[in-house]
Amino acid sequence: MPIPNDPAGAETYVLDRAHVFHSWSAQKSLDPMVITGGEGSYVWDADGTRYLDFSSQLVYTNVGHQHPKVVKAIQEQAATLATIAPAHANDKRAKAAALIAGLAPEGMEKVFFTNGGAESIENAIRMARLHTGRTKVMSQYRSYHGSTATAIQVTGDPRRFPNEFVPAGTVHFFGPFLYRSVFNATTEQEECERALDHLEQMITFEGPGTIAAIVLETVPGTSGIMPPPPGYLAGVRELCDRFGIVMICDEVMAGFGRTGAWFAIDHYGITPDLITFAKGVNSGYVPMGGVIIRDEIAATFDERAFPGGLTYSGHPLAAAAAVATIEAMHEEDVVGNAARVGAEVFGPELRALAERHPSVGDVRGLGVFWALDLVKDRETKEPLAPYGGASAAVTGVLGAARQAGLLLFNQFHRIHICPPCNISDEEARAGIAILDEALEVADAAYEGVLEPAFA
Numbered sequence: 001m002p003i004p005n006d007p008a009g010a011e012t013y014v015l016d017r018a019h020v021f022h023s024w025s026a027q028k029s030l031d032p033m034v035i036t037g038g039e040g041s042y043v044w045d046a047d048g049t050r051y052l053d054f055s056s057q058l059v060y061t062n063v064g065h066q067h068p069k070v071v072k073a074i075q076e077q078a079a080t081l082a083t084i085a086p087a088h089a090n091d092k093r094a095k096a097a098a099l100i101a102g103l104a105p106e107g108m109e110k111v112f113f114t115n116g117g118a119e120s121i122e123n124a125i126r127m128a129r130l131h132t133g134r135t136k137v138m139s140q141y142r143s144y145h146g147s148t149a150t151a152i153q154v155t156g157d158p159r160r161f162p163n164e165f166v167p168a169g170t171v172h173f174f175g176p177f178l179y180r181s182v183f184n185a186t187t188e189q190e191e192c193e194r195a196l197d198h199l200e201q202m203i204t205f206e207g208p209g210t211i212a213a214i215v216l217e218t219v220p221g222t223s224g225i226m227p228p229p230p231g232y233l234a235g236v237r238e239l240c241d242r243f244g245i246v247m248i249c250d251e252v253m254a255g256f257g258r259t260g261a262w263f264a265i266d267h268y269g270i271t272p273d274l275i276t277f278a279k280g281v282n283s284g285y286v287p288m289g290g291v292i293i294r295d296e297i298a299a300t301f302d303e304r305a306f307p308g309g310l311t312y313s314g315h316p317l318a319a320a321a322a323v324a325t326i327e328a329m330h331e332e333d334v335v336g337n338a339a340r341v342g343a344e345v346f347g348p349e350l351r352a353l354a355e356r357h358p359s360v361g362d363v364r365g366l367g368v369f370w371a372l373d374l375v376k377d378r379e380t381k382e383p384l385a386p387y388g389g390a391s392a393a394v395t396g397v398l399g400a401a402r403q404a405g406l407l408l409f410n411q412f413h414r415i416h417i418c419p420p421c422n423i424s425d426e427e428a429r430a431g432i433a434i435l436d437e438a439l440e441v442a443d444a445a446y447e448g449v450l451e452p453a454f455a
Contacts, residue, residue, distance in 0.1 A: 009034045009046020023147075024159070038065030041420050041427045043407070051402070052431045054419045055409035059221060059253050059369075060279035063325055063334060064420035070285055073324035077317050086113070086313040093314035096322040100281065100292060103262045103326075105271040110298040112306075113314035114289040117252035117278035118146020121215065123308050124274045124291045125150055128213035128246035130307075131300045136206060138199075138245075139215045140175035142223040145250055154215050157223050157411075158388035173202045175216065177226045179362045179373060180381065188229035196235040208243035213274075218264035221253035222411055225364060225371035233268040240273070246297070247272040252289065253369075256280030257329060257421040260339030260367030267366070273297055280421075282321035287312075329421075338421040342367040345428045346417065353435065358454045359384060359393075359442035370417040372439075377448030383413035384442060393445035400438035406431050 004010050012034050022030055034046040041064055044050045056062065063070065077092060084090050097111040112127075114120045125137055139145065139154035146155070153160065153170045174182050176195040183194035203211060214236060220226050233249075240247040249272040254264035258280055261267055265275070274297065278289030312318075329335060342365070350370055354360040361375035374384035374394060385391035394413060401408050409416035419431065443454075 004034050004046035006046040006048075009036065012046065040064040040066075041423050049405070051405050051407045052419075052427060052434070053407050054417050054431050054435075055407050056418050056420055057284065058279070059258070059409060059416075059418045060284035062257050062280040062421045063283045063328055063332075064422055067283065067325070067328060069328045070283060070321050070324040073320045074285060074317055077320035081316055083312075084316055086309065086311070090314065090316050090319065092316050092319035092323055096281075096314070096319040096326075099323060099326045100277070100290070104275060104292045105265070107271065107295050108275065108292050109295055110293045112291045112293060113319075114278070114291070114310055115287045115312050115315075115318075116146075116289040117250075117276065118148040118151040118289075119310065120252065120276035120278055120289040120291050121145045121151040121154065121248075121250065122148050124248050124276050125154070125213055125215065126308055127274060127291065127293065127297055127300075127306070128248065131297050132212045132244065132246060134210055134212035135169045136171060136211045137169060137213050137215060138171045138173055138202065138206070138211055140217075140220070141172050142175060142177065142226070143217055143220055143250075144222040145215060145217075146252075171202065171206055171211075173199055175220070175226070176229050176232050177224070178229065179226075179364070189231075192229040192232045192235065195232060196239070199236065200239055203239060203243055203245075208245070211243065211245050213246040213248050214240055215248040215250060217250040217252075217254065218268070219254045219259055219366070219369065221369070222416075224373070224411075224414060225369055225416060227259075227364065227366055228268070230268075233265070233270045237270045237272070246274060248274045248276065250276050252276055252278045253280075256325075257335040257338050258367055258369045258418070260335065260342050262335055280325075282318060282325045285321045285325075286315065286318035288315070288318035288322060332422060334422045337423075338367040341423060341425060341428055342370075345425055346370050346432075349429065349432050350417065353432070353439065355453065356436070357439045357443050358448065358450055359439060359446045365417070368417075368419050368421050368423060372415040372417070374413045374415065374442050375448075376446060378451075379448055382447075384445060385413040387412060391445075393442050396441035397438045400441050401434055404434045404437065406434040406438070408435070 003013050036046050100111050101109050144155050145151045176191045178191045185191035251263050255277045273294045275292040350363045354363050359374050362373035376382040385394045
């Protein structure tokens with residue numbers, strides 16, 4: 001991106017590059033966009049160029065940018081009580097907790113608030129260890145759970161590698177992923193059965209009596225948006241029940257409408273012991289996360305102090321934003337819209353893209369939570385970018401889309417399509433049309449034999 005022509009934008013760019021240390025980045029190569037505003041499904045830069053946001057930033061603006069009800073709630077709360085310590089009761093914190101618990105399965109009445117998703121995972125694991133008296137935690141490869149000390153250890157992508165200097169008692173296993181099956185499965189049923197057999201063997205060899213929790217993203221997000229096959233989560237629930245293990249479902253990215261349900265667990269009919277959330281609970285307008293706690297685990301701390309807390313737990317500005325977001329989602333049927341747009345627009349039209357572009361090896365997702373798996377060769381499924389790395393072809397797709405006014409979410413060889421949950425059909429189709437043209441960059445790097453449809 002060039003330095004903005006707008007003087008204020010140019011000053012912002014210079015100050016950012018001089019003083020802001022960015023996350024997950026080599027600092028010298030950064031060239032950030034200067035974003036100055038947004039509304040609905042769009043943001044715009046310092047020079048006034050408008051972009052359709054198919055990333056929802058980091059997959060959290062579930063009600064879009066600058067939703068008037070949420071903005072107003074933050075303004076009114078700031079004028080009333082801008083902050084209060086978590087030891088005190090507060091009306092917005094209490095109402096937010098009640099609304100969140102009301103969306104969870106029956107028997108999950110308590111909510112512990114954090115400032116974000118990683119802290120939610122940290123505290124959920126702490127609860128599980130204290131509840132069971134065990135220490136080990138099992139989690140999937142192809143997962144992301146945060147960057148704090150324990151959360152990064154349970155993460156199953158390459159960001160874990162340079163951070164493995166804190167022993168956390170974590171063990172990784174393979175979850176189901178038929179497109180790149182490690183179990184040589186050919187059907188969803190085979191993948192489910194073999195993945196569960198693998199997990200049971202891992203539990204057996206690690207020692208069931210040593211395992212406090214199994215942590216898994218209900219639908220893995222950053223690592224590929226891979227909805228689990230029918231029966232898999234129910235199978236994990238049965239293993240946890242059989243061996244006395246706490247089941248933690250990470251809904252930080254998938255929750256609050258993203259999959260076309262309030263929580264992704266709603267698609268699978270299971271009740272975990274702990275649910276972690278963040279991001280979408282208030283569309284990221286003010287940092288907030290939390291843990292929804294099953295009653296039996298909450299009771300562990302009725303007479304025994306929970307040894308954890310955060311200065312800004314349940315911050316009133318964040319809680320006010322959460323209340324307004326959840327209420328707006330109910331009033332505007334935002335979750336229903338996400339389900340419908342996914343079924344009627346994104347699903348069919350992204351699969352049609354795959355029929356036009358040989359570089360698209362797989363399309364998967366639900367709601368407004370989709371991924372395109374880009375490949376060099378459909379037969380071998382060789383990724384268009386290496387695991388843990390990037391490639392000129394994938395970067396080219398992102399650049400072409402941005403040049404045409406579309407922001408995409410990407411990891412390695414995948415393009416993720418994650419717009420706001422209240423996106424319109426027209427906006428969805430406009431973004432897909434831009435993506436259709438941008439994928440020609442990926443097709444140019446395709447090395448496999450072209451099928452007649454692509455010749």
